[in-house]
Amino acid sequence: MKKFITLLVVFCTLLGTCIGAVSAQKVIPDELTIGMISTISGEQALDGVNMTDAIRLVQKELEEAGGLNVDGKMVKIKWQIEDCEAKPEIAVNAAQKLIEQDKVIAIVGPNNSSDTIASAEISQSAKIPHITNTGTNEAVTKVGDYVFRACIIDPFQGKVVAQFAYDDLNVRKAAVIYNNADTYSAGLAKAFIDAFTHLGGEVVANEAFSGADVKDFSAQLTKIKNANPEAVFVPTHHTNVPLILQQIRGMGIESTLLGCDSWDYAVLPELVGLDIIEGAYYVTGFSPDAETAKEFVDAFTELAGYRPSFCSAMAYEAAHIVLNAIQNAETIDGPGVRDAMMKTSLDLPSGHVTFDENRNPIKAGVVLQVIDGVAQYVTSVTPAE
Amino acid sequence: MKWLKNNSEKVAIPLVFVALWLLKYFGVINNYLLQILMLAGVNIIMTESLNLVNGVTGQNSIGHAGFMAVGAYISALFTDIIFNVSDMPLIPQTALFLLATIIGGIIAAVFGYLIGMPTLRLRGDYLAIVTLGFGEVIRAIIRITPFVGAARGMMGIPKLANLFWIYLFVILALYVCRNFIDSSYGRACMAIRDNEIAANTLGINVSRYKIIAFVTSAFMAGVAGSMFAHTMRYLHPDIFSYIKSTDFLVYLYAGGVGSISGAFLGGFVLTILPEILRFMQEWRLVIYGALLLIIILFRPQGLFGGKEFSWLKLKTGGIHQMGLKDLLGRKKMIKKEASAEETSQ
Numbered sequence: 001m002k003k004f005i006t007l008l009v010v011f012c013t014l015l016g017t018c019i020g021a022v023s024a025q026k027v028i029p030d031e032l033t034i035g036m037i038s039t040i041s042g043e044q045a046l047d048g049v050n051m052t053d054a055i056r057l058v059q060k061e062l063e064e065a066g067g068l069n070v071d072g073k074m075v076k077i078k079w080q081i082e083d084c085e086a087k088p089e090i091a092v093n094a095a096q097k098l099i100e101q102d103k104v105i106a107i108v109g110p111n112n113s114s115d116t117i118a119s120a121e122i123s124q125s126a127k128i129p130h131i132t133n134t135g136t137n138e139a140v141t142k143v144g145d146y147v148f149r150a151c152i153i154d155p156f157q158g159k160v161v162a163q164f165a166y167d168d169l170n171v172r173k174a175a176v177i178y179n180n181a182d183t184y185s186a187g188l189a190k191a192f193i194d195a196f197t198h199l200g201g202e203v204v205a206n207e208a209f210s211g212a213d214v215k216d217f218s219a220q221l222t223k224i225k226n227a228n229p230e231a232v233f234v235p236t237h238h239t240n241v242p243l244i245l246q247q248i249r250g251m252g253i254e255s256t257l258l259g260c261d262s263w264d265y266a267v268l269p270e271l272v273g274l275d276i277i278e279g280a281y282y283v284t285g286f287s288p289d290a291e292t293a294k295e296f297v298d299a300f301t302e303l304a305g306y307r308p309s310f311c312s313a314m315a316y317e318a319a320h321i322v323l324n325a326i327q328n329a330e331t332i333d334g335p336g337v338r339d340a341m342m343k344t345s346l347d348l349p350s351g352h353v354t355f356d357e358n359r360n361p362i363k364a365g366v367v368l369q370v371i372d373g374v375a376q377y378v379t380s381v382t383p384a385e
Numbered sequence: 386m387k388w389l390k391n392n393s394e395k396v397a398i399p400l401v402f403v404a405l406w407l408l409k410y411f412g413v414i415n416n417y418l419l420q421i422l423m424l425a426g427v428n429i430i431m432t433e434s435l436n437l438v439n440g441v442t443g444q445n446s447i448g449h450a451g452f453m454a455v456g457a458y459i460s461a462l463f464t465d466i467i468f469n470v471s472d473m474p475l476i477p478q479t480a481l482f483l484l485a486t487i488i489g490g491i492i493a494a495v496f497g498y499l500i501g502m503p504t505l506r507l508r509g510d511y512l513a514i515v516t517l518g519f520g521e522v523i524r525a526i527i528r529i530t531p532f533v534g535a536a537r538g539m540m541g542i543p544k545l546a547n548l549f550w551i552y553l554f555v556i557l558a559l560y561v562c563r564n565f566i567d568s569s570y571g572r573a574c575m576a577i578r579d580n581e582i583a584a585n586t587l588g589i590n591v592s593r594y595k596i597i598a599f600v601t602s603a604f605m606a607g608v609a610g611s612m613f614a615h616t617m618r619y620l621h622p623d624i625f626s627y628i629k630s631t632d633f634l635v636y637l638y639a640g641g642v643g644s645i646s647g648a649f650l651g652g653f654v655l656t657i658l659p660e661i662l663r664f665m666q667e668w669r670l671v672i673y674g675a676l677l678l679i680i681i682l683f684r685p686q687g688l689f690g691g692k693e694f695s696w697l698k699l700k701t702g703g704i705h706q707m708g709l710k711d712l713l714g715r716k717k718m719i720k721k722e723a724s725a726e727e728t729s730q
Binding site: 040041081082083085087088089090092093096097099100101113114117118121122126137139142143 | 415417420421538540613617618619621623624660663667669670
C-alpha cells in the first residue's frame with residue numbers, strides 16, 4: 001500500500017510538471033486564419049475592392065516569405081474574406097461565421113463605422129481582436145477592449161494641424177472658422193484650439209457659423225480680419241470649403257490657410273480657384289507620396305494596377321498590425337493577440353504606429369500643400385503628447 | 386390518438402422548439418447558425434406583417450421598414466435609456482422587455498393609423514408613395530434625434546431577445562395572421578383585394594377594413610423591430626432604408642403573396658440562402674439574384690402562392706392545403722388530380 005501511495009505521489013508530481021511545462025510554453029499552430037469583413041457588394045463595393053487588393057498584397061508578401069515567422073516557425077496564414085453588403089446585420093452574420101466556423105484569430109475591417117460597431121459586439125463577446133481600417137466614428141473603439149482602429153480620428157487631426165502650424169510654420173496667432181452644427185467640424189476646431197494654446201500659441205479669433213447651408217461668412221471673417229492672424233484653420237466639410245476660402249481672400253485676409261482631411265478631394269482646388277488655394281496646407285491620414293509609403297505604393301500599384309486609396313492603405317496596415325501582434329503574442333489566442341496589439345510599435349506606410357489606451361492609433365498625420373492645384377506631400381507630423 | 390391527430394400542431398410546435406433547443410445545447414447550432422435563425426425569425430414576422438397589407442388586402446406598402454424602425458427605436462429607448470435593464474435580475478428584465486416590445490408595436494400601430502387613415506380612403510397606389518415617404522421621414526427624424534444616437538446609431542442595447550422569444554413571436558404572428566384571414570375581417574379584406582367595387586356594393590366598409598389590416602400589420606412590424614433591436618444590439622437609421630423594405634417585398638413575392646405559408650417560407654429561405662452561398666465569395670449575390678429570377682420565372686405566384694400548410698387549418702375557401710402526406714405522396718396526388726380532370730372533361 002505504501003509503495004502504491006509513493007508511486008501515486010511520484011506520478012502526480014510528474015504529471016503536474018508536465019502540464020506546467022506545456023502550459024508555460026507558447027503553442028504555435030501550423031496554420032492560422034485571419035478574417036476580413038468588407039463591403040464586397042452593395043453601396044460601398046469600391047471600398048471592398050480596395051480592401052481585398054490590400055489583403056492580396058499581404059498574402060503575396062506572406063507567400064514569398066513562406067509564411068509568418070513566429071519564434072522561428074513558419075506559420076501558414078489563411079485569409080477568410082466575408083462580404084457584409086454594407087448592412088450591419090449581415091456584418092454581424094459575417095463576424096459570427098468567421099468566429100464560429102472559421103475559428104479566426106482576429107478580424108480586420110469592416111470599412112464603415114456602423115458595420116464595425118455591430119460586428120465588433122460579436123468579436124468583443126468572443127474575445128477576438130477586431131481592427132477596423134477606416135471606421136472613424138469615435139464610438140467604434142468604445143464597444144470594448146478588443147476593438148481597435150487603424151486610421152487616425154478627428155481630434156487627433158486637430159493636434160497634428162496645431163503642431164505643424166506652431167513648429168513648422170512658426171505661427172503664433174491663429175484663427176478658426178468652423179460649423180458648430182456639425183460634430184466633425186466642431187470636434188476638430190476644439191482639438192486644434194486646445195493643442196495650439198497648449199503649445200503656447202494664441203487663438204485670436206474663434207468664429208462659428210451654424211449649418212452647412214450658410215453662404216455668407218462676412219460677419220465671422222470681419223472679426224478674423226481685425227484680429228490679424230498668421231494662419232486660418234478651416235475644419236469644415238468640403239462643401240463649405242470653396243465659399244469660405246473665396247470669401248477669406250475676397251476680404252483681403254492674406255493669412256496661411258490650414259485644412260483637414262475633408263479637403264482631400266481631387267477636384268477641390270478647381271472648385272475653390274487655383275490662385276486662392278495655392279499654398280494652403282491640409283492634414284490627412286495617408287499620402288502615397290510620403291517617403292515611408294513608397295515601397296508599399298509600388299508593390300500595391302504593381303499588383304492591383306492602381307494607386308492605393310486611403311481605404312486600402314489602412315486595410316494593409318490593419319493586417320500588418322494583426323500579423324505583428326501574432327508574432328509578439330505570449331499565447332496565440334484572442335486575449336494574447338489583443339495584449340500584443342496594445343503593445344504595437346511598428347513602422348508602416350503612414351509612419352510609426354502605437355496605440356493609446358483607447359485603442360486608437362498614435363501615428364503621424366500627413367501634411368500636404370496645394371501647389372499648382374495638386375496636393376504635394378510636405379511632411380509627416382507626430383504630435384507630442 | 387384522435388385528439389393527437391386533430392391537434393397535431395399543439396404537440397409539434399413545442400416539440401420543434403425543444404428540438405432546436407437541444408441542438409443548440411449540444412452545440413450543433415453554434416452562435417453563427419443561431420444568429421441566422423434569429424434573423425430569419427425577425428424577417429418571417431416582417432414578411433407575415435407585410436402579407437396582411439400586400440397579400441391579403443391588396444394594398445401596396447413599400448416602406449414597411451419604417452414601422453420596424455419605430456418599433457426598434459421605441460423599444461430600445463425603453464429598455465436601454467429609460468430603464469437601464471441590463472443590470473436588473475431576469476424576471477423584471479424579461480417583463481420590461483416584453484412591455485417594451487408591446488409599446489414598440491403600439492407606437493408603430495399609431496403611426497400606421499395616422500398615415501393609413503387619410504391614404505387608405507383613396508383608391509390606387511397612394512399608399513405606396515406615402516409609406517415610402519414615411520420610411521424616409523422616420524429615418525431623417527432619427528438622424529437628428531440626439532438621445533437615440535442621431536446619425537451615429539444607438540449602441541449597447543441589452544441582448545434580451547433569444548431563440549425562445551423569437552420563436553414564440555413567430556408562432557404568434559402565424560396564428561394572428563391565420564385567425565385574421567379566417568375571421569370576417571380577413572374575408573372582407575380579401576374581398577376588397579379581389580374587387581373593391583364589388584366589396585363596397587356588398588356593404589363592406591372598404592376604408593375601415595383596409596385600416597384594420599394596415600394597423601395590425603404595423604403593430605407586427607413594430608414587434609419585429611423590437612426583436613431586431615434586441616438581437617442586433619445596435620441600431621443605425623440607415624439599416625431601415627428603403628432597401629430593407631424592398632428586401633421584405635422580395636421575401637413576400639418569392640414566397641408567395643397572399644399565403645401565410647408562403648410568407649413564412651420566403652422570409653426563412655431567403656434569409657438563409659445568402660449565408661449558405663457564402664462559399665461562392667463574390668459570386669454570392671449573383672447566384673442569389675439568379676435563383677430569385679428562376680423562382681419568379683417558373684413560379685410567378687411564388688413558392689407557395691395560393692397554398693397553405695394544412696396544419697394551419699384555414700377554413701377559408703379557395704386555398705390548396707398542403708399536408709405532410711401531400712408532400713410525401715406528391716406524385717400520387719398529381720395523378721389523382723389529372724384523372725379527376727379527365728373525368729370532369
